[in-house]
Ligand code: AMP
């Protein structure tokens with residue numbers, strides 16, 4: 537399959553309209569289109585077409601028991617695909633369009649290939665203008681997981697999509713770098729309460745402003761025990777992983793620096809360091825992740841740096857173990873999984 541690679545700079549421009557029409561046509565005809573969102577790039581297909589959604593699993597090499605998120609252009613459209621509730625509309629009012637995915641009981645119109653056999657469906661209304669315009673133009677919900685090969689870091693730039701997906705999809709729309717850089721927050725509604733299945737830019741604290749009872753699923757913070765079934769099937773897979781081993785360092789900054797200096801004498805180390813540490817670690821391959829307190833910057837560059845770190849062919853990649861507050865919870869969740877839970881106390 538040849539993959540068309542097209543760029544949209546301004547969604548309102550005349551030439552963008554033609555691209556979006558072409559992309560929507562591909563989706564309506566059962567093809568695959570990669571598009572930017574504010575979280576990461578999505579690999580989209582007709583969310584109501586069983587065969588089209590099967591193609592997503594093939595293109596990604598994704599296990600068929602890992603369900604897809606369907607993307608809608610306005611929160612009210614959820615009504616067509618699932619059984620909503622007051623709490624859904626409270627979440628929609630607070631966070632949509634935006635980086636929040638909500639899981640609710642599905643209606644028959646949604647094929648089981650999309651939900652991997654589950655009776656529930658995950659719904660999101662993205663804020664990115666290109667994503668939103670594409671869904672509106674196609675006039676159908678777009679099923680879309682992250683546009684990486686299964687197991688690789690989610691792509692936050694179109695050139696990373698091309699590395700993974702050239703020849704596997706009909707079209708890639710380059711809309712520049714994704715603003716947030718981490719996948720959406722996922723919650724499941726249970727009566728009047730919520731369970732957080734995947735942390736993201738909509739934080740735990742923000743969810744608590746809308747709902748009094750927000751639980752955190754165990755798989756967010758811990759390794760699953762053997763044969764344990766997570767509420768979110770995707771959480772059981774090793775994910776976001778670079779090829780070189782990633783080790784997370786847990787300790788005071790001085791101890792971390794001392795440990796790294798020793799390691800650097802013996803091994804070729806890539807280090808995801810804070811900007812403030814650049815001078816003291818200058819003998820290693822450095823991948824600055826932002827200023828220490830700037831968690832949004834860390835989120836924005838994490839997946840890019842994991843991909844870049846691999847290209848440096850180092851013996852080991854080191855990073856700080858994130859704190860679990862605010863956006864830190866999402867960073868912690870992604871990083872412990874990229875590191876296969878390898879945490880070194882220093
Ligand atoms: P991705 O789109 O690749 O970022 O992954 C989507 C995530 O949503 C995966 O971790 C899935 O397991 C999760 N997900 C999608 N639909 C459901 C559902 N119905 N129930 C639980 N988790 C879901």
Ligand code: MG
Nearest residue numbers: 681682690719
């Ligand atoms: Mg993914």
